[in-house]
Amino acid sequence: MLELHDIHVSYGSIQALNGVSLQVDKGELVALIGSNGAGKSTTLKTISGLLRPRQGSLVYQGHEITRAPTDRIVGLGISHCPEGRRIFGSLTVRENLLLGAVRRKGTLTEDLDRVYELFPRLKERLHQAGGTLSGGEQQMLAIGRALMSRPALLLLDEPSLGLAPLMVERIFGVIRELKLQGTTMLLVEQNVHHALDIADRAYVMETGRVTLEGPAGELRRNPLVEQSYLGR
Amino acid sequence: MSLVYYAIQQIVNALSIGSLYALMAVGLAMVFGILRLINFAHGDMMMVAAYIAAFALFAGLPLWIVAAVMIGGTVLAGLLMERVAYRPLRGAPDVALLLSSFAVGAILQNGTLLTMRRLGRPDQIAFPAPAVLSGVLTLGPITVPRLNIVSLVAGVVLLILLSLFVTRTTLGLSMRGAAEDLDAARLMGINVNRVVATAFAIGSGLAAVAGLLFAVQAGQVNPYMGFSPVLKAFIAAVIGGFGSIAGAVLGGYALGALEVLLTALPGIGDILPQGMVSPGVKAFLQQWLPSSLSGYRDAFVFLALILMLLFRPNGILGKRGRDELG
Numbered sequence: 001m002l003e004l005h006d007i008h009v010s011y012g013s014i015q016a017l018n019g020v021s022l023q024v025d026k027g028e029l030v031a032l033i034g035s036n037g038a039g040k041s042t043t044l045k046t047i048s049g050l051l052r053p054r055q056g057s058l059v060y061q062g063h064e065i066t067r068a069p070t071d072r073i074v075g076l077g078i079s080h081c082p083e084g085r086r087i088f089g090s091l092t093v094r095e096n097l098l099l100g101a102v103r104r105k106g107t108l109t110e111d112l113d114r115v116y117e118l119f120p121r122l123k124e125r126l127h128q129a130g131g132t133l134s135g136g137e138q139q140m141l142a143i144g145r146a147l148m149s150r151p152a153l154l155l156l157d158e159p160s161l162g163l164a165p166l167m168v169e170r171i172f173g174v175i176r177e178l179k180l181q182g183t184t185m186l187l188v189e190q191n192v193h194h195a196l197d198i199a200d201r202a203y204v205m206e207t208g209r210v211t212l213e214g215p216a217g218e219l220r221r222n223p224l225v226e227q228s229y230l231g232r
Numbered sequence: 233m234s235l236v237y238y239a240i241q242q243i244v245n246a247l248s249i250g251s252l253y254a255l256m257a258v259g260l261a262m263v264f265g266i267l268r269l270i271n272f273a274h275g276d277m278m279m280v281a282a283y284i285a286a287f288a289l290f291a292g293l294p295l296w297i298v299a300a301v302m303i304g305g306t307v308l309a310g311l312l313m314e315r316v317a318y319r320p321l322r323g324a325p326d327v328a329l330l331l332s333s334f335a336v337g338a339i340l341q342n343g344t345l346l347t348m349r350r351l352g353r354p355d356q357i358a359f360p361a362p363a364v365l366s367g368v369l370t371l372g373p374i375t376v377p378r379l380n381i382v383s384l385v386a387g388v389v390l391l392i393l394l395s396l397f398v399t400r401t402t403l404g405l406s407m408r409g410a411a412e413d414l415d416a417a418r419l420m421g422i423n424v425n426r427v428v429a430t431a432f433a434i435g436s437g438l439a440a441v442a443g444l445l446f447a448v449q450a451g452q453v454n455p456y457m458g459f460s461p462v463l464k465a466f467i468a469a470v471i472g473g474f475g476s477i478a479g480a481v482l483g484g485y486a487l488g489a490l491e492v493l494l495t496a497l498p499g500i501g502d503i504l505p506q507g508m509v510s511p512g513v514k515a516f517l518q519q520w521l522p523s524s525l526s527g528y529r530d531a532f533v534f535l536a537l538i539l540m541l542l543f544r545p546n547g548i549l550g551k552r553g554r555d556e557l558g
Contacts, residue, residue, distance in 0.1 A: 069423075071421045075421055079419075086419070088409050088412045088413060089412065091405070098405060099409045099420045102402060103421035
């Protein structure tokens, strides 16, 4: 469904990605793990077109999207729920959700209902400004907003970052549910335990490179992963 | 009693000049919100509009056609400015955009000057004010220039339309989203180029209306007429909270009120009717608020701006923590 071939990205003179290749198949939940600065978020930003690779190619469902603008990439069905949630704080919850569907035509009632079903809390807060929500609620809104475009591929960047343990469980519950519904996802997560629990496959990144890859269950038993990321 | 009428007249004046500042300030605010660009060429859009209107009126066209040609022409000029001078600089440091706006301003001013010389016209031409916009309106004891009523009505109507646009339409919502977080807006699938072009088109259209009204008020047009209004609009936007449309409107009217107050209060001691206040108070007012003080109006306006920046740098409506989000 999505293939990255030898992607190189730099911020000015700083090399952020050094030849990353990875692949996500339809229906899969793929996790991207690694320490801070390994290039996980950069990888997602490159997929959604916020960053331009210096070298390499991105192919999504047969479309070459390496140099496509972000709005076209969203239109093709990739939705990116960014790190730090990036809620429009002065817009209401409802307006945030509507902006998630900006590329779509037709009625949105069904999609709004689906989001309310996943996150009943949002329905109670519809006319509240996004900035007044708690961190967990903002994360719900960010995921709900990303779903409004009916993505074929959902990119999730650190959805559990900075949330209370109970909220982390709820967010992962929702990811599990989305997976059951057949949503293809690429998940960046610092909570490696949770990520490997829920993912089908995973890639481990270090300093801009993929250093390990494989089925999540296998990686969980890999001594290197255990030592570096699972703290055992 | 005459003091009440005087007050009413001054309130109408304040609202009418406030409308003009607000019309100019929202254009600055919309563009700043999205691009972090203080578009100082915005005042020159107003100047371009005034020239288009002047020549359309010289040609004897009916007012509604004049308005249509003026607004259409200015919107096109605004779109062209964005395409040529700002879009290629997207992603460059903010100061590069600012410098580019000064360049656009200089080009527009000198271009107008050259064109007028080529046409054998003087640098400054008298503005042929249409009849609907000239003269006064008399309502019993109250006399108001017709221009002030038109400015007030045009300002309020256009600003209401603008607020409907940004709250009720997808494009308007996209604009607010882009102003708040450009990258997040991109991730929603918003076409940023389209949103930016829309902001310039609307801003230029509103500046065009303000330009016509300013030209009627000044009675003349010249290539540099945009300078003072764009500064005032900038002050208005800062007072209200820069980057916010609501703030720009509020700031525009606040500035209008402040200016009229600064013009009306000095000399108040001279016009107070006999016996209304004790002679002591009257003498005090004449001593400390002499009519000569109104000449320092702009100095007081800038003083207000400095105080605002010192005590409430984010403006009346501002409380943005945008920079924290990186």
